Amino acid sequence: MSAQPVHSGPADGPRVPRTIGGISSALRGSRRAQFFAELLEAQQGPELDGVLNAWWGRTMLDTDPDxxxxxxxxxxxxxxxxxxxxxxxxxxxxxxx
Structure with a gap:
């Protein structure tokens, strides 16, 4: 018998890839639409990075098994x-x- 971790750790990578595709794949319905609306309005650079960071965090919380x-x-x-x-x-x- 072997023990398996409940959550995958950093060595396994995050549950949601920190990419536009990874984030959008994890979102459903109106949340995905809201993500794309904010993404399309953001300027390249810090503003776009901020949108991606905020939505990645939300998505990680939404997909937490606990x-x-x-x-x-x-x-x-x-x-x-x-x-x-x-x-x-x-x-x-x-x-x-």
């Missing part, structure tokens, strides 16, 4: 939380500034 469980826990008030002080403490423990 999305429904996390949302239900958040709505039920049972989602584990932490303080910023705790986050900073953990970062320092791991040598991250």
């Amino acid at each position: 999305r429904d469980r996390i949302r239900a826990a958040a709505e039920a008030g049972t989602l584990p939380t932490t303080t910023m002080d705790e986050v900073l403490r953990r970062r320092q423990e791991h040598g991250v500034q």
